[in-house]
Amino acid sequence: MKSKLHLLEKIYQIAKNNPQNILLPEADIDQRVFEASIKLANLEICNVCVIGKSKSLLEKYKKANFNKLERIQIFDMDAMNQDIIRYANDLYLKRKKKGMTQKEAFNLMHNINYFACSLLKDNKVDGVVTGATFTTKEVFIPAIQIIGAREKDHKISSYFIMLLNQEVYYFADCAVNINPDPKTLANIAIDTANSAKLAGLEPQIAFLSFSTNNSASHESIEKIQKAVKFAQKKAPKLIIDGEMQVDSALIPEIRNRKYPNSKIKNSANILIFPDLNSGNIAYKLVERLAKSKAAGPILQGLKKPLNDLSRGCSTQDIIEISALTAFESINKLG
Missing domain, CATH: 3.40.50.10950 (Rossmann fold)
Structure with a gap:
């Protein structure tokens, strides 16, 4: 954005x-x-x-x-x-x-x-x-x-605001939940979207994976697919899609080929990582190699x-x- x-x-x-x-x-x-x-x-x-x-x-x-x-x-x-x-x-x-x-x-x-x-x-x-x-x-x-915690059985999570030139992205969760289950992953996405809206963003949420639109089969992908369904059901007004690879999330031309029915328009601005390994590695890579500004982690749920x-x-x-x-x-x- x-x-x-x-x-x-x-x-x-x-x-x-x-x-x-x-x-x-x-x-x-x-x-x-x-x-x-x-x-x-x-x-x-x-x-x-x-x-x-x-x-x-x-x-x-x-x-x-x-x-x-x-x-x-x-x-x-x-x-x-x-x-x-x-x-x-x-x-x-x-x-x-x-x-x-x-x-x-x-x-x-x-x-x-x-x-x-x-x-x-x-x-x-x-x-x-x-x-x-x-x-x-x-x-x-x-x-x-x-x-x-703000809500019973609602886990605390975190996000980073990534500023790359004039582009703004929210990365979650990069600091708290090691291996979130589908419902937790869905709540992380919704909580992050609500935080982003308050800062003036129009959330477009991509659940990230090594697979795009069922291109691979694995239990880790099934977790993400369940999380997408949970999130879409709980917050039907949000633009939520996945699972998808990060290039599909960010580049419309690639997404149109790999995931032609995706709800995301242009580039996703909220990237939801499947676990803490991927989220923490990703934000630090973008921060160090792309010289992005990483503001966070910001906790949500307390x-x-x-x-x-x-x-x-x-x-x-x-x-x-x-x-x-x-x-x-x-x-x-x-």
């Missing part, structure tokens, strides 16, 4: 016009996050929130020649003991049937990701961006335990917006994810 205005620029502008409180828990422990907090505050993309000791963090900002300290809100855990006790008790009550003790809950609440998720659940912040120094597991477990950074992220990546998290909050997405 041709974008008249860079998609991220649109999202930045929406975020600036509707300031959200976005928490960067790692600002005091990672230089990239610290620098991102300053740039986000200077650009006024969001109201920046951080976790750390107030006195030392304020000195750190002053040493960085940042003099707009009123734009940074610091959550000092040492000064929030009553909140920590309350959050720990809430976690214990929620998890005690699974064997968690009060002591374990209290100790966990001193982990900044557990504390950050509790601040989000308590509406003290509108979104959380973390993971620069943590594994995905270390981000996901507190998010699931404290924030929870009750509130929280996003997991790559440990290899740059300061600019953190700024972009923060803006996208603000955008999710504005649109009441998790």
Whole structure:
């Protein structure tokens, strides 16, 4: 899809016009996050929130020649003991049937990701961006335990926004579900389409495979075909098709030969990968070899917006994810 205005620029502008409180828990422990907090505050993309000791963090900002300290809100855990006790008790009550003790809950609440998720659940912040120094597991477990999924039995998934010149594509799922079953794959497609529509895209969804229109036979292809049927039944107004190879999804001339009855017109802009291997490999290949901009992963399916950074992220990546998290909050997405 041709974008008249860079998609991220649109999202930045929406975020600036509707300031959200976005928490960067790692600002005091990672230089990239610290620098991102300053740039986000200077650009006024969001109201920046951080976790750390107030006195030392304020000195750190002053040493960085940042003099707009009123734009940074610091959550000092040492000064929030009553909140920590309350959050720990809430976690214990929620998890005690699974064997968690009060002591374990209290100790966990001193982990900044557990504390950050509790601040989000308590509406003290509108979104959380973390993971620069943590594994995905270390981000996901507190998010699931404290924030929870938006719908029962509806799995959390992710997408990347891929920007190649003026072309915009959504890739899913590239970060969360290792081998989704047909219903999960269908929900990933629908959730991603809903996210894309809010950003101004008209979704054209292609379920990808090594086969196009029954050109091969294998149980992995049958999974994709079932997912297509589930998605079409659940969201009949969306343009959804597959299974198809990526060249058929993107190039009309090839698709017309291989899949003449396809519902997709022009080029698909939402590409649904059959598993995490293919999705993760694909986005990184496009990012590195085609020099595409990859913004994400953006999580979908949580009750509130929280996003997991790559440990290899740059300061600019953190700024972009923060803006996208603000955008999710504005649109009441998790």
